[in-house]
């Protein structure tokens with residue numbers, strides 16, 4: 272079974288304003304909401320690709336109730352720990368450029384965390400687990416390492432898509448796969464990463480530190496996949512970006528679905544890139560059809 276863990280889910284409020292005026296009264300020309308949080312996005316894209324997963328993490332309040340109901344209606348299995356404070360609302364403002372305001376999220380008590388740890392204890396060797404997104408402020412930045420170690424003791428394959436300080440910890444925990452974007456990998460090494468060659472250089476350093484596989488996403492420039500045996504680069508398909516939130520999660524979902532179906536890394540990676548671009552080119556997360564259409568344009572080359 273595949274599990275996705277979203278410690279800090281969100282209701283994503285997507286609002287489009289023409290000529291946004293800071294300090295003024297702005298009226299939206301379009302607004303909508305979706306369940307969000309990186310692991311949840313991955314579970315939703317996996318479902319569309321025909322792969323089942325169980326979404327874990329913390330949900331609370333009316334926002335948490337909305338997310339749980341939405342996911343169940345999409346046929347996604349959920350087993351969230353219910354917490355006493357409300358799940359956050361993240362604002363995605365579109366006005367020429369994309370501006371995001373992500374909430375800090377509810378505080379998680381020790382007893383609530385213990386419930387998640389107990390769920391992890393029940394997982395099995397053939398499971399695959401994804402840890403993704405920010406950490407609620409009441410939990411330590413090392414929480415992912417603790418969770419990863421518990422999974423590794425059971426030989427569960429661990430994928431992590433995290434940023435900032437938690438990423439610096441996770442890269443030392445020998446995960447099966449991480450998916451930083453080019454800014455995030457640059458931050459680890461205190462450099463700017465702008466070209467596939469630079470991404471390759473710093474990705475290789477992560478492999479030397481013990482990470483088994485690395486995908487580095489580079490927005491419109493595409494993505495790289497590397498491990499100790501192979502390095503691939505895929506240019507992103509061309510199109511008009513409508514809402515890039517969730518593009519990175521879609522790369523992870525496409526790759527995980529390929530792995531779950533027993534495809535070679537090269538194919539799983541190509542599907543990941545197609546899913547990422549298909550999400551960027553749509554208002555919501557990509558559908559299977561949109562991803563399969565773009566897959567025809569994805570050309571994976573050795574780097």
Ligand SMILES: Nc1ncnc2c1ncn2[C@@H]1O[C@H](COP(=O)(O)OP(=O)(O)OP(=O)(O)O)[C@@H](O)[C@H]1O
Nearest residue numbers: 452488489490491493494507516517518519547548
């Ligand atoms: N402008 C774009 N044109 C084509 N493809 C894009 C564009 N932006 C993103 N993508 C696709 O989505 C993938 C992931 O994008 P990106 O590197 O921005 O991830 P991310 O920073 O993790 O995204 P997010 O946090 O918004 O989910 C890219 O590898 C690419 O396939």
Ligand SMILES: O=P(O)(O)OC[C@@]1(O)O[C@H](CO)[C@@H](O)[C@@H]1O
Nearest residue numbers: 307308309361373404405516517
């Ligand atoms: O604040 P975090 O946890 O880093 O990111 C949360 C978030 O921006 O990531 C998803 C897109 O990847 C959105 O659904 C969600 O709002």
